[in-house]
Amino acid sequence: MLTREQNDLLTASGPGTPIGRLFRSYWLPALLASELPENECPPVRVKLLSERLLAWRDTQGRYSLIDEFCAHRGTSLWVGRNEENGLRCPYHGWKYDWTGQCVEVPSEAEESGFCQKIKLKSYPLVKRGDVLWTYMGPAEQQPPLPEFEFATVPSNQSYISKRLQECNWLQALEGGIDSSHTSWLHRGDLERDPLHRGSKGNTYNLQDSRPYFEVVESPGGLMIGARRNAEGGKYYWRITQWIMPCVSMIAPRADHPAGGHFWIPIDDENCWVWNWDYHAARPLHQEEVEAMKNGGGRHVIYEPGNTFRAQANKDNDFLIDRAAQKAGLTYSGIAGFAMQDSGIQELMGPVVDRSKENLVSTDNGIIMARHRLMRAAKALLEKGARPPGADPEHQRVRAASIVLPPDQPFKDAASEELKVRPGLKHASV
Amino acid sequence: MLSESARMTTAAEARFRINAPNSQPRTIKVIALDAACADVVKQLAQARWNRATFLMASAFAAPARKDAPFSMSGWLSDLAGRTQDLVDEIEAADLVVMVSAAGENAAAASVIGEACRARKVMTTALILHSESKSDEALSKTLSFLRPYASMLVVANGEDYIESMLIALRA
Numbered sequence: 001m002l003t004r005e006q007n008d009l010l011t012a013s014g015p016g017t018p019i020g021r022l023f024r025s026y027w028l029p030a031l032l033a034s035e036l037p038e039n040e041c042p043p044v045r046v047k048l049l050s051e052r053l054l055a056w057r058d059t060q061g062r063y064s065l066i067d068e069f070c071a072h073r074g075t076s077l078w079v080g081r082n083e084e085n086g087l088r089c090p091y092h093g094w095k096y097d098w099t100g101q102c103v104e105v106p107s108e109a110e111e112s113g114f115c116q117k118i119k120l121k122s123y124p125l126v127k128r129g130d131v132l133w134t135y136m137g138p139a140e141q142q143p144p145l146p147e148f149e150f151a152t153v154p155s156n157q158s159y160i161s162k163r164l165q166e167c168n169w170l171q172a173l174e175g176g177i178d179s180s181h182t183s184w185l186h187r188g189d190l191e192r193d194p195l196h197r198g199s200k201g202n203t204y205n206l207q208d209s210r211p212y213f214e215v216v217e218s219p220g221g222l223m224i225g226a227r228r229n230a231e232g233g234k235y236y237w238r239i240t241q242w243i244m245p246c247v248s249m250i251a252p253r254a255d256h257p258a259g260g261h262f263w264i265p266i267d268d269e270n271c272w273v274w275n276w277d278y279h280a281a282r283p284l285h286q287e288e289v290e291a292m293k294n295g296g297g298r299h300v301i302y303e304p305g306n307t308f309r310a311q312a313n314k315d316n317d318f319l320i321d322r323a324a325q326k327a328g329l330t331y332s333g334i335a336g337f338a339m340q341d342s343g344i345q346e347l348m349g350p351v352v353d354r355s356k357e358n359l360v361s362t363d364n365g366i367i368m369a370r371h372r373l374m375r376a377a378k379a380l381l382e383k384g385a386r387p388p389g390a391d392p393e394h395q396r397v398r399a400a401s402i403v404l405p406p407d408q409p410f411k412d413a414a415s416e417e418l419k420v421r422p423g424l425k426h427a428s429v
Numbered sequence: 430m431l432s433e434s435a436r437m438t439t440a441a442e443a444r445f446r447i448n449a450p451n452s453q454p455r456t457i458k459v460i461a462l463d464a465a466c467a468d469v470v471k472q473l474a475q476a477r478w479n480r481a482t483f484l485m486a487s488a489f490a491a492p493a494r495k496d497a498p499f500s501m502s503g504w505l506s507d508l509a510g511r512t513q514d515l516v517d518e519i520e521a522a523d524l525v526v527m528v529s530a531a532g533e534n535a536a537a538a539s540v541i542g543e544a545c546r547a548r549k550v551m552t553t554a555l556i557l558h559s560e561s562k563s564d565e566a567l568s569k570t571l572s573f574l575r576p577y578a579s580m581l582v583v584a585n586g587e588d589y590i591e592s593m594l595i596a597l598r599a
Binding site: 001002166167210212213214215216217269314315316317318346347349350351353356358359360361362363364367368370371375406407408409411412 | 431432433434435437438439440442443446451452524551552553558564567568571572575578579580581582583584585586588589592593595596597598
């Protein structure tokens with residue numbers, strides 16, 4: 001459990017809040033690069049950390065992320081004309097460049113220099129991999145660009161999607177580091193989903209629904225090992241990496257691509273779930289990409305209209321199928337890994353009240369994650385300490401599934417497998 | 430028309446959640462397995478807890494004579510140094526938390542862990558690690574604890590124990 005004050009502290013990410021400041025210490029995924037496909041393309045509205053922003057790409061291909069609203073009368077620049085290295089408000093013609101600097105106020109004499117006095121708040125927007133990343137903190141504390149492996153492999157080796165989730169970021173994140181739910185919530189899908197099936201690890205998972213857990217602090221966050229019995233007295237380990245503040249890397253299965261998530265607050269009641277899959281050693285197969293586009297693995301099918309909202313959503317009761325639930329085809333009645341997680345988490349309410357929960361010892365991954373978030377937020381506020389996870393070295397890690405002898409700490413026995421090894425495939429069972 | 434799920438997941442609806450206790454207090458025994466953790470546990474015991482009891486695996490502080498008969502009652506003591514019966518303590522527990530420092534001898538975990546297993550009491554082991562301790566030291570302690578803990582945590586700071594116990598409503 002958390003006290004109400006702790007719950008408020010961890011779930012509020014707007015400007016000026018402790019967790020908001022923490023998030024503003026990192027590069028965060030803001031848009032898919034495909035959302036701004038060409039120079040002078042239409043701008044895109046973006047809300048991040050409770051700030052309304054506008055992303056656009058100018059005549060020279062420079063990416064821009066600025067305050068959504070015109071400084072003159074406050075209309076949305078989403079209706080702006082993207083023209084000649086600037087975005088022009090159609091209301092009275094004020095024009096802004098990619099840094100948010102106003103460069104024209106047609107009603108004022110050019111010689112007055114008035115436009116120089118007008119500048120919209122802006123944040124850097126940088127393409128890395130197929131993602132546009134932003135950093136929303138103080139310029140002098142900007143960390144190096146992100147080094148997550150999925151964003152550094154060639155494009156044909158990765159697939160990235162994002163999905164609107166209509167609840168607070170923390171309850172979504174906590175689902176991602178709660179390994180014990182897999183044997184229940186997802187049990188019907190392990191051998192059916194094209195991006196999971198055929199793995200020996202599935203057998204271990206299904207044979208043992210009460211795994212042992214080990215949680216180990218890492219420089220950038222946590223390693224959460226779930227241990228099940230394998231043959232010959234050995235242990236089958238699934239090791240999840242949590243990188244602060246909101247990244248989880250999921251242990252892969254067989255030769256399927258490895259994946260993970262970001263949970264990025266939109267506001268306090270909504271978040272973006274970013275989903276990536278990549279193979280470190282080969283291009284993704286066409287069948288794999290098709291499966292991801294069709295909602296396989298950690299991805300979803302969207303509702304019509306390019307909203308990034310899943311087709312199964314709370315407006316249609318997540319398309320719950322009680323017959324499939326009764327027959328054991330799905331444990332929750334909701335189809336697909338991603339929607340099973342999302343449905344369960346959204347039904348907790350927009351911000352779950354953790355003062356009422358009853359955690360058990362296997363929830364230590366969640367307890368530790370909260371503890372580290374609060375500790376880092378406090379250190380940042382009181383000492384200005386750069387939080388764990390912002391250092392690229394903390395990001396160059398992998399999740400792993402691996403069979404190990406019984407007497408070895410997974411952290412040591414799998415130390416190489418838990419690091420990025422460019423060009424080499426993941427340790428995966 | 431909004432679906433039932435859409436209506437029921439609003440912030441406004443959250444106000445109507447039942448505001449009544451949904452659990453009974455759990456009895457948690459926190460046991461320092463080595464001298465290095467004894468002070469940590471004593472310090473923790475100063476805070477206000479619901480039903481947490483703090484104990485030491487005292488056999489290691491005062492080894493039994495070689496010719497003395499084996500007795501489980503010799504394995505635990507309370508903070509005042511009084512011997513406590515291991516079986517009685519375990520039987521009264523919903524959860525046993527064993528605390529050890531990296532590099533220390535956590536052999537007491539075997540007796541405590543076996544007693545918990547026999548009485549189907551959940552166990553959590555917590556290893557306090559620090560940069561000054563080697564990975565080998567950590568491995569040594571981990572090898573003592575792993576067979577007897579359904580949840581094992583390696584924490585880099587003493588403050589985590591308090592957070593964990595609060596989170597578990599100790």
